[in-house]
Amino acid sequence: KYxxxxxxxxxxxxxxxxxxxxxxxxxxxxxxxxxxSDGQEYDVANVVVCDETPRVSFWFVVTSPLDASLxxxxxxxxxxxxxxxxxxxxxxxxxxxxxxxxxxPPTLEAPVAPDTPPWLIAFGVVMGGVGAGIVVLLVSSVxxxxxxxxxxxxxxxxxxxxIYNMSFSDDEPVTQM
Amino acid sequence: MRLVFPNPRLEDRIPSHEDLELMEKVxxxxxxxxxxxxxxxxTCVGFCVGLGNVWRFPYLCQSHGGGAFxxxxxxxxxxxxxxxxxxxxxxxxxxxxxxxGVWSSIHPYMTGVGIASMTVSFFxxxxxxxxxxWVMWYFLNSFQSPLPWSQCPLNDNLTDLVSxxxxxxxxDYFWYRETLNTSTSIEESGGLQWWMVLCLxxxxxxxxxxxxxxxxxxxxxxxxxxxxxxxxxxxFLIRGLTLKGSVEGIKFLFTPDLNELLNPSTWLDAGAQxxxxxxxxxxxxxxxxxxxxxxxxxxxxxxxxxxxxxxxxIFAATVxxxxxxxxxxxxxxxxxxxxxxxxxxxxxxxxxTVTEINYDEMLQNLNSTISGSEVIQGLxxxxxxxxxxxxDGVEGTGLAFIVFTEAITKMPISPLWSVLFFVMLFxxxxxxxxxxxxxxxxxxxxxxxxxxxxxxxxxxxxxLSSFLIALIFSLGSGNYWLALFDSYAGSIPxxxxxxxxxxxxxxxxxIERFNKDIEFMIGHKPNIFWQAMWRxxxxxxxxxxFLIYFVNEVSSTLTYITWNPxxxxxxxxxxxxxxxxxxxxxxxxxxxxSLAIPGxxxxxxxxxxxxxxxxxxxxxxxxxxxxxxxFFTMSE
Numbered sequence: 001k002y003x004x005x006x007x008x009x010x011x012x013x014x015x016x017x018x019x020x021x022x023x024x025x026x027x028x029x030x031x032x033x034x035x036x037s038d039g040q041e042y043d044v045a046n047v048v049v050c051d052e053t054p055r056v057s058f059w060f061v062v063t064s065p066l067d068a069s070l071x072x073x074x075x076x077x078x079x080x081x082x083x084x085x086x087x088x089x090x091x092x093x094x095x096x097x098x099x100x101x102x103x104x105p106p107t108l109e110a111p112v113a114p115d116t117p118p119w120l121i122a123f124g125v126v127m128g129g130v131g132a133g134i135v136v137l138l139v140s141s142v143x144x145x146x147x148x149x150x151x152x153x154x155x156x157x158x159x160x161x162x163i164y165n166m167s168f169s170d171d172e173p174v175t176q177m
Numbered sequence: 178m179r180l181v182f183p184n185p186r187l188e189d190r191i192p193s194h195e196d197l198e199l200m201e202k203v204x205x206x207x208x209x210x211x212x213x214x215x216x217x218x219x220t221c222v223g224f225c226v227g228l229g230n231v232w233r234f235p236y237l238c239q240s241h242g243g244g245a246f247x248x249x250x251x252x253x254x255x256x257x258x259x260x261x262x263x264x265x266x267x268x269x270x271x272x273x274x275x276x277x278g279v280w281s282s283i284h285p286y287m288t289g290v291g292i293a294s295m296t297v298s299f300f301x302x303x304x305x306x307x308x309x310x311w312v313m314w315y316f317l318n319s320f321q322s323p324l325p326w327s328q329c330p331l332n333d334n335l336t337d338l339v340s341x342x343x344x345x346x347x348x349d350y351f352w353y354r355e356t357l358n359t360s361t362s363i364e365e366s367g368g369l370q371w372w373m374v375l376c377l378x379x380x381x382x383x384x385x386x387x388x389x390x391x392x393x394x395x396x397x398x399x400x401x402x403x404x405x406x407x408x409x410x411x412x413f414l415i416r417g418l419t420l421k422g423s424v425e426g427i428k429f430l431f432t433p434d435l436n437e438l439l440n441p442s443t444w445l446d447a448g449a450q451x452x453x454x455x456x457x458x459x460x461x462x463x464x465x466x467x468x469x470x471x472x473x474x475x476x477x478x479x480x481x482x483x484x485x486x487x488x489x490x491i492f493a494a495t496v497x498x499x500x501x502x503x504x505x506x507x508x509x510x511x512x513x514x515x516x517x518x519x520x521x522x523x524x525x526x527x528x529x530t531v532t533e534i535n536y537d538e539m540l541q542n543l544n545s546t547i548s549g550s551e552v553i554q555g556l557x558x559x560x561x562x563x564x565x566x567x568x569d570g571v572e573g574t575g576l577a578f579i580v581f582t583e584a585i586t587k588m589p590i591s592p593l594w595s596v597l598f599f600v601m602l603f604x605x606x607x608x609x610x611x612x613x614x615x616x617x618x619x620x621x622x623x624x625x626x627x628x629x630x631x632x633x634x635x636x637x638x639x640x641l642s643s644f645l646i647a648l649i650f651s652l653g654s655g656n657y658w659l660a661l662f663d664s665y666a667g668s669i670p671x672x673x674x675x676x677x678x679x680x681x682x683x684x685x686x687x688i689e690r691f692n693k694d695i696e697f698m699i700g701h702k703p704n705i706f707w708q709a710m711w712r713x714x715x716x717x718x719x720x721x722x723f724l725i726y727f728v729n730e731v732s733s734t735l736t737y738i739t740w741n742p743x744x745x746x747x748x749x750x751x752x753x754x755x756x757x758x759x760x761x762x763x764x765x766x767x768x769x770x771s772l773a774i775p776g777x778x779x780x781x782x783x784x785x786x787x788x789x790x791x792x793x794x795x796x797x798x799x800x801x802x803x804x805x806x807x808f809f810t811m812s813e
Contacts, residue, residue, distance in 0.1 A: 053525045119317040123375060126317070130382045137389050141633055 021092075022049065026060075028091050032084040033062060037076050040065050182284075182685045190282040191272055194697050197471045200273070208273065209392050209468050216396040218478065220465055223403035223608025225455050225486045228308065228577075231605060234454070235494035236572030237446050239430050242437030247491075249438065249447035254487055257718045258451040260710035261675060262462070263479035263703075268682055269463035270475050271694045275619030276460030279467075283686045289777030290677050291620060293670060293770040294460035298616030300666040300766065301459065303643045304659050305613065307650040308574070309606045310373065310380040312599050314356055315578065317376070319595035326351035327586040345748035348583045353740045356578070360653035361741040362753055363661070367653015374651050381644040384607065388614045388636050392468060395611045402604040407489075409601035410496050413594075417499030420588070426502015427495060429567045448722045453667070454486060458674035461612030464619045474699045497576070504584040505566035512561035519556050524549075577602060614639060657737055661755075665763045669730075670770035672723040677774055679716040688712060735763070 026047040033042040042065050052058040062077050064070040081088070081101060089099055192200070211217040238246045272279045277291030318325055329342035329350060337343070342350035353359050360367035387398045417423045437443050456462065466475060510533070517531045524543060531539045540558075543549040569580065585594045617639050618632065627635060650659050682691055688711065696702045738750040755763075 057522070057525065118321045119314070119372075122317040122320050123379060126313075127379055127382065130379070130386050133386045134382070134389065137386070137394070138633060141390065141631070145631065 022052075024091060025049075028084075028088050029060070029062070029081070032080045032088065033072070033077070036080040036083045037072070180684055181687045181689075184284055184685055184687070187283070187686070187690075194694075197271075197273075197697075201471050210470075211392065211468050212396050214473075216392075216399060217465065217469060218481065219399040219403040220392070220395060220608070220611065221462065221478070221482050222485050223399050224461055224465070224612035225482060225609075226403070226406070226489045226605065227454075227456070227609035228305075228602065228606050229450070229454055230486070230490045231493045231497065231602070232573055232576045234450060234490040235430065235497045236576070237450055238494050239498070239568070241440070241443040241446060242434035243429070244431040244433035245435050245437050246443065246447065249444045250451065250490075251487070253444070253448045253451045253718070254483060256710065257448060257715050258455050258457075258486075259479055259483045260707060260715045261452075261457050261679065261719075262455055262483055263476060263707065264679065264682055264711060265457065265462040266466040266475035266479050267691070267695055267698070268686075269466035270469050270471065270473060270698060271691075273467045273471075275464040275467065275623050276616065277620045277623040279463055280681065281623075283681055286778035286781050287677070287681050287685060287774075288781070289774035290674060290681065291460065291623070292773045292777055293674050294458060295617055295620035296770040296773060297667060297670050297674065298459050298461070298613045298620075299639075299643065300662060300770075302610060302613035302617065303647045304650060304662040304666065305606060306380050306384060306610055306643065307377060307647055307655070307659055309384075309603060309610070310376040310651075311356065311574070311578065312602045312606065313380050313383075314372070314376045315582070316596065316599035316603060319592050319599060322592050324582075324586055324591050324595060325355070326582055327591070341742045344742075346583070348579050348586075349748060351582075352574075352578045357656050358653055359656050359740050361743075362739055363654050363657040363737065363759065364756055365654060369648065370651050370653065370655075373655070374648065377644060377647060377651055381640050381647075384610055384614065385637060385640040387607065388611060388618070388640070389633050391615065391618065391632050391636070392465070395615075399608060399611070402608040405604045406601045409597050410493060412597065414492075414496045414499065416588070416594070417496060417503065420499070420503040422503045422506025423499035424502065425506055425563065426498040426500070426567065429502065429564075430494060430498040445722060445725055448718060449668075449726075452672070452675065452719070452722065454490065455483075456609065456612060458671040458678065459612060460616035460620065464615050465612070472698055472700075476695075476699055476703070497581075500581060500584045501567065501569075504580065504587065505563060505569070507584075507587055508566045509561050509563045512559060516558045516561065519558065520553075523552050523556055657739065660737055661759065661763065662766065666766040669723065669726060669767045672719055672726065673771045673774065676716055676719045676723065679711060679719070683711050683716075735760070 023044065026044045026049065029047045030042040030044055033046070034040070042062070046063045046065055046068075047060055048063060049058050049060045062072040064072055089095055092099060238250075268279055272282050274282065275291075276294040277288065280291040281288040326348045329338040329347050331337070332339050339350070341354060345353075357373075358367065358370050387395055387402075466473075466478075469475070513533055513536060517533070517536060520526070520531050520539070520543065521528060540553070544553055581598065582595070585591050585598065588594050614636065618635055621627070621635055621639070622632070649655065652658070682688075688708065691711075692702045692708075735755045736752050737755060739753050741747065741751045744751045
């Protein structure tokens with residue numbers, strides 16, 4: 001059984017369901033049977049549709065091209081439909097959600113898995129930047145400490161002696177930045 | 178009311194006003210200074226404005242009566258938040274030292290308060306930065322389209338979606354399985370998750386880079402980390418308002434329900450939110466304001482910061498709820514459309530007979546016939562209620578990593594919004610971490626544990642040791658450990674510290690002296706409002722909040738929520754009680770800092786009594802403006 005939900009898929013650009021559209025459907029199904037089933041020459045006449053409703057849903061069966069009274073096995077029809085699902089969908093500008101076939105679940109696309117997960121690449125970039133920054137800052141502060149040590153200490157001691165007469169001073173070294 | 182604890186020799190431990198004037202004039206000194214007033218304000222704003230403004234306040238607002246929540250929030254902001262803020266700013270600026278130095282100067286027995294602040298800073302910093310590691314993970318994963326949390330992965334033989342994901346949702350699955358790889362309870366450790374370890378390392382490295390030289394480096398970084406969140410929030414606001422359903426969200430957030438004001442838990446939550454939102458008691462604010470010039474107007478600063486913090490909370494809540502409104506409306510529409518499709522298929526109606534507008538009518542019509550109602554019962558239609566979707570318990574990590582990420586997948590150009598959102602969260606959290614690290618590093622420097630070691634090395638040691646201990650949060654059960662730390666490491670000790678701070682300044686240091694100090698610093702004495710707050714009202718509010726919290730925690734069995742795919746109610750989170758050994762850890766987390774306060778006082782008392790040695794006072798090195806701690810040494 002097939003269910004068409006044209007309006008919800010296309011909205012304003014929805015087409016009206018009529019005989020011609022039905023003809024297209026039968027033709028695509030015949031194409032599917034020809035390509036993915038046993039290779040016999042299926043024709044539009046072999047796809048029989050019944051019980052059509054205004055909802056746009058209907059039942060269909062496929063007869064064998066050799067003998068019109070023989071029905072093709074349901075499983076083979078299902079398989080052919082499953083394999084050509086995307087072709088059928090695009091013929092009607094619909095998707096798996098809007099063109100439902102009761103009994104055949106939509107085939108799942110395997111997601112594209114890149115070799116390196118993208119987050120590792122981004123991580124590498126971030127860590128590279130941060131690492132470089134840390135190295136730069138550490139190197140510059142080592143340089144600055146080297147300059148200060150030679151010139152700075154004596155200045156501090158002199159200042160403290162000059163301004164304050166402390167009763168006693170302790171031996172702790174002055175903490176530097 | 179002159180209630181002052183006898184405090185002899187206080188003048189010997191603190192710089193006098195003349196000393197302070199001299200410090201101002203003599204430029205050379207070891208003490209760091211702010212590059213500019215803007216840096217100082219931005220740092221304080223960054224410290225106060227954190228993740229809580231974005232993911233705790235909106236939830237509280239919505240669940241406690243919307244617009245009506247503003248009333249207790251603003252009242253408690255004025256009576257509790259601002260006085261405490263002003264107090265910490267003023268005392269830091271006056272005594273020119275980090276929190277350990279300040280409290281040991283006020284009275285040696287109170288050194289424990291400084292130690293408690295340092296311990297809490299350390300614990301909080303550990304778990305807070307883990308949240309940043311999670312944010313970092315999501316940020317790194319945002320550079321792909323479609324976003325990894327927008328679809329379920331396939332199972333091994335590619336026949337179906339992964340069962341855990343199918344039963345819950347792609348965002349839940351990505352959070353609980355691909356990010357945390359969470360175990361089913363806190364007892365199962367689950368091993369280290371290597372990708373989490375990497376993100377943790379990245380987060381701590383970024384933090385180290387920014388804090389490497391203390392406020393010298395953070396002072397520059399805050400220009401970005403404190404302002405970027407506002408830019409991103411504005412962008413999200415504009416984007417959010419153009420989405421369908423956003424106005425519903427805002428209406429839901431702010432619709433006042435004045436009955437909530439009668440509920441005491443509303444006031445309790447408001448008080449707690451104000452208190453924690455200002456990051457009081459951690460020692461960072463005292464430290465930051467100690468680098469200010471002596472005559473800086475700290476009263477003005479406190480009021481400005483408080484206003485900015487309050488405004489940010491409300492602004493962030495608005496933005497969050499535009500997006501939540503959009504998401505809820507989308508869910509409602511999807512739910513409704515599903516039902517409509519089922520009805521159409523079941524009754525073979527032409528498309529367009531049942532729409533969103535006439536759904537209820539049509540449902541009634543179809544239900545009126547006996548055969549119709551039977552069919553409808555068999556369909557199992559789900560009830561679609563917009564309010565239920567809107568009031569989805571959205572706070573904390575659930576808001577950021579589940580709800581918001583889901584909303585982002587439904588917006589066009591999702592990777593862009595995802596990157597922006599997580600950069601904003603990272604900046605918010607990072608600027609708060611600056612204060613936490615400052616609290617620890619400065620305390621170590623005040624204690625003079627490693628006097629000759631440069632600041633870079635001390636920051637490095639702090640970051641490294643925090644990272645190593647924080648590896649516990651990258652275990653399979655890490656999420657549960659973090660929730661434990663979040664609930665107990667920061668909550669109770671901070672309330673105790675804040676209470677001791679106020680009592681210490683008002684009654685041990687002396688409110689009269691404090692008033693004179695403020696008059697010296699900013700030119701006028703604090704008016705009667707501040708006096709009343711500091712002496713009575715603010716400590717009382719903090720005490721009440723503490724007592725209620727404490728009684729609540731002690732009287733109930735402590736539970737936590739877990740993600741268990743094999744539980745019955747999956748995907749509803751399972752509530753488990755904590756095993757017994759966890760109680761010991763809770764006691765350590767909450768008790769260690771709290772007991773440090775009386776513990777250290779006791780230690781000092783014992784030393785004084787038992788050994789009969791006099792305390793040698795260390796002189797004030799006024800040129801470097803360092804107040805040395807009152808060490809106990811033998812007299813000569």
